[in-house]
Amino acid sequence: MPSAIGHAIFAISLSPFRPYKNKLLPSLILAMVCSTIPDLDVIGFEAGIPYSSLMGHRGFTHAIFFAILTGILVSYLFFNEQCKTYLDRIQISFFFFIITISHGLLDAMTDGGLGVGFFIPFYNERFFFSYRPIPVSSMHIEVFFTNVGFSILKQELKFIGFISCFVVASGYYWRKYIFDKET
């Protein structure tokens, strides 16, 4: 996996694409939570759940189905006021779906571990993309504070930082010249 920092940075870069006015701070906090929550499945290692099982690491919580449920849940828990029509509900759910699935997409670009179970619970195959520039980071927090851990983090942040800059710039352009003019 990329580190939680990498996932959060990319998710934050998506925030200008939020399909509602204002609410920047809650959006940033929710982006960080939704993009890092899939890795809570590492708890399963302690509980003896095999990596390759449905509920194993990079399994259900990294799937498209989980991201859809998370998007819908976030829209109901935090954005009822903004959801005046079904279309609002769909757009806000879709935005948080994208943020949550960004985790699995970045994991599928790492160079280690098992692939991502995008289609769980319907199909338990694991996938990687053919382009995998992100070094896999350790699940043990103490490794971050070693030279190896730090150089992995640097390499990861170089790639994620680069695409995040591009995403955030496009987002601001969209927000300023398209979204704000239409709403």
Ligand SMILES: [Zn+2]
């Ligand atoms: Zn992950």
